[in-house]
Amino acid sequence: MDKIREYLPFIIPLVIVEIILLVVTLHHIFTHENYKRGSRLLWVIVTIIGMEFIGPILYFVLGKEDE
Amino acid sequence: MKSLYAFTKKEIMDQLRSNKVLVLGIIFIIFGIMNPAIAKLTPWLFEKMSDSLAESGIQVGKITVDALMSWEQFFKNIPMGLIAFVLLESSIFTKEYQSGTLVLSLTKGLKRHNVVIAKTVVLVLLWTVCFWMCFGITYVYNDFYWDNSIADNLLFSSFCWWFFGIWVIMIMVLSSTILKNGSGVLLGTGGVVFAIYLISMIPKVDKYMETMLTTGYSLTTGASKISDYTVAVIVTLIVSVVFFVAGIIVFNKKRL
Structure with a gap:
């Protein structure tokens, strides 16, 4: 338990950032109909499986349609 | 001046x-x-690995972690940040060539050089904010866990890295004005940086090359002095200004 407490200052901000990114990404996926590649289902799966940052970043780099 | 301001604002809104x-x-x-x-986890990692290391004959002694270890990580990770920055921003000019939206603004009386200036300002601003935010977070954590005072010339070595980023941005601006598509810009920027990196491997030349600025970590350990870097800083400054001006000149003649 002490071990975890020692790392809390790292874990809490990382979790907050992760959740913000996840919410923004899912909001973006569900409010857009078309994507550069892939479908809505694919991107939701990628975002949730890779929610430790890599999934949402992949979506914004590869999947998001240019306006 | 007013149109420059308006166009910069539009660029920032686009980015957001x-x-x-x-x-x-x-x-x-x-x-x-x-x-x-990562610095904090290092002793724990070594502890976990010590058994398998002992089997192969490597003894792991006691590891003390200090702020320098964390700063070493900082200088190792910042290149990845810069790569991500270039990857995401390489299309800042080219997407407008492809969609043709620039022609509209230009026919309405926007000066061509203002386009280059506004986009460069936005890139520099974004890089500055991102870089110093990363620096600030690491600094606060290091102060909390260890002691930052053992790292010498911390601000200057970080400034060097920031300045290297500015130089890369200027290459990006110049190649964006010459080339037509985003992947070309990526290749051009990567190619120039790689070429400079290769040239800097020649002994005695490395002091004058821009890549010298990325070795700022040795400043924090005291392995090198600030005076070793003055030439590289001046060279980078001149080259950046030349690239920027060249970018404006090329863009003025470009057919959109």
Whole structure:
């Protein structure tokens, strides 16, 4: 338990950032109909499986349609 | 002047709306947190590995972690941040060539050089904010866990890295004005940086090359002095200004 407490200052901000990114990404996926590649289902799966940052970043780099 | 201001504002809004700022900001925040976290985890990692290392005959002694370890991570991770920055921003000019939106603004009386200036200002601003945010997060953590005072010339070595980023941005601006598509810009920027990196491997030349600025970590350990870097800083400054001016000249003649 002490071990975890020692790392809390790292874990809490990382979790907050992760959740913000996840919410923004899912909001973006569900409010857009078309994507550069892939479908809505694919991107939701990628975002949730890779929610430790890599999934949402992949979506914004590869999947998001240019306006 | 007014049109420059308006166009810059439009560029910033574009960046915000396309979520690039969010993604970049989060990447740099993660790096900022991960630098001290990895340093903090190092003894634990070695402890876990010590059994398998002992089998192969390597003895692991006691490892003390200090702020320098975390700063070493900072200087190792910042290149990845810069790569992510270039990847995300390489299309800042080219997407407008492809969609033809620039022609509209230009026919309405926007000066051509203002386009280059506005986009460069936005890139520099974004890089500055991201870089110093990452620096600030690492700094606060290091102060909390260890002691920052053992790292010498911390601000100057970070400034060097920031300045290297500015130089890369200027290459990006110049190649964006010459080339037509985003992947070309990526290749051009990567190619120039790689070429300079190769040239800097020649002994005695490395002091004058821009890549010298990325070796700022040796400043924090006291292995090198600030005076070793003055030439590289001046060279980078001149080259950046030349690239920027060349970018404006090329863009003035470009057919859109």
